[in-house]
Amino acid sequence: MLIDEAPIAEGFIDLLKSEGITELYPPQKELIESGILDDGKNLVLSTPTASGKTLAAEIVMIKSLERGKNAVYVVPLRALAYEKFLEFRRYEKLGHKIRLEIGDMDSSKYKRMLDFDILVTTAEKCDSILRSRPEWFREIGILVMDEIHLINTDRGPVYEILISKFQRLFPEIQILALSATIGNPDELADWLNAKLIRSEWRPVKLTEKVKVGDKFEELKRITNKEVADGGQILIFVSSKRGAESVAEKLGEELRLIRKRANELNELRNIQKEILSALNPPTRQCKRLASCVVNGTAFHHSGLVNKQRTLIENSFKKGLIKVIIATPTLAAGVNLPSRTVVIRDIKRYEHGRMTYIPVLEYKQQVGRAGRPRYDKIGNAITLAKTDNERDFLMERYILGEPEPIYSRLGVIPVLRFHILASIASNFANTEESLLKFFRSTFFGYQYGSEERFQDLILDSIDELKNWNFIWFRDKFLLPTKIGVRISELYIDPQTAHNYISLLKKVESMKWFPSLGLLEMLCDSLEMPLLWVNRWEEQKLLAEIESVEDELLRLPEEDSNFLERFKTARVFYDWIDEYSEEDILRKHRVTPGLLNQKLQIAEWLAYSASEISKILGLNRSVKELKKLEMRIRHGVKEELIPLVMIKGIGRVRARRLWNAGFKKPGDLKNASVRRLTPLLGERTAEKIKMELE
DNA sequence: ACGGCGATGTCCGACAGGCAGCCTG
DNA sequence: GTCGGACATCGCCGT
Structure with a gap:
């Protein structure tokens, strides 16, 4: 179908044509022919990656804007939200307002109303807005749920809840659910009362093969051939360690290949940027940097975001020839490559190696073939034996993806969403809650089971026991604290843990930060660090020696060791240890540390807000301080200095050592005096800032 | 003859990823 | 269950 034939605004069509889009893909054509643009019915679109x-x-969103109704586009990852946001910004040319709302932005501060035509957001953020600012969505016409097959994961429940809430609040809303190919798209469509389009069509043909042999030898062969041929490769492995080692070894191979002089220069520039991402660079930075000059890179969660983006962009530019990635990349940003190799089709999961789901295989393999550049995408899976090859052919290449199931039906998850429903006055009787949960995918799949009702009633009970809700006759009302917990978007269990401990220690003489950090880790939100056997003894000994810095005795539960270790790492961070020190001492990579610190900061804030409501004033004060220290990675004495924009932990410490101990001291100093400490430009900026 | 270094062998132990808050008058 | 990595051993080479 030619783009001109699409029944949408001319301006939109012109814009697409200016981008070289002249024809619609078959699934897009089917969408138009389905009639949903006119009848406003819901639609499930289940097609492969890149279709x-x-x-x-x-098309659906623009159509909605034409009718004066705006659109919300929900994605599972922040990086993805950002990518879509940039993509949609081209509609600003047509006069549409595009907005991005994700958790780590402080843009939402002081905002009463958000003015948008298309809002791009993560599922959790969207749910959070829905809890406290539902009026933002008053004009909503279309809700797009991207990657809805993720209903099958831990992150899935919020997807279901979001849809059901939107449907309740805005009965006229049109829903477009985008899914990878799954086993039961018909169930999804039936639940949503939606039309269904399923298709296996891809813009670039995909050839899927399995190769048997020594895995590294195969990788070498494939890489050499591909690179000599001017192509690029994405290799999926199952562990971070594996990614790094393959990147290093293949880099050695590629080093010998002659590179154009300017290519080498550009690679050297990237190398420099990678090294300057952290100051001073860690050994991981150095390792990545040494791969990059050879044209390879590893990509996993241990990298800081700056490095990750750098790698992705250099790959897009064709400078980096091979990326070796953990599954981060399969679900993440759009990064196609002519060839994809799956080195590890198994993954370690609770004590054993298991074959990954077909759904995941399809996601990884779907990255093969760049639209507009390649005629064919190659996907190669490596097997060890002929037997395994046959099995892989059968299961993955010829097989169908699994059906997806709701993961909402467990008490902690239900509790979380039930509190939210009550707190935001969405449902306030047992009957209305039951009715609501019956409208979710969970209700659709399990609503007739006996257990269904029990799970929900049990969750309500617990919330009542924790004093987050109370009964007035048959009405369920939130307590003040219950409302705040729901707004903070923390788990009721977490809040309950914090409250019971903080109440106990409020009267203590001092609040050791290690103890508070240990408390913060006692939450469902914080993924705890792994403790190995060698560390176990060391940690036990350490716990004994710092016992008076803890708020409670170690033997209170089985997670204590992991919690202590995690808290211990945070403690080193706020004790001004460098990333490299932390990497060496605790084997925690910078990317991982960042990610956990961000959670810790949010939890510290939440704990202080909870304390505020409970009137635990000393806790509030200490937690506020701790929050700042976590954010900036400094000892208490540096807090005033890091409050100045442009001054972080390194500069603050330098200033302090030179005798500048508070912002006032800087005011009196000349730029000349500060230049040796901060560099001229920063010194000037900071003087300006202080004026 | 010795030392240094790289290739090969052996055993041990660790194993993906990532969302959520800031509220004023 | 597998793989990478640490460590040990062996063997080649140069001085």
């Missing part, structure tokens, strides 16, 4: 789901969504 043009985003453009399909754009």
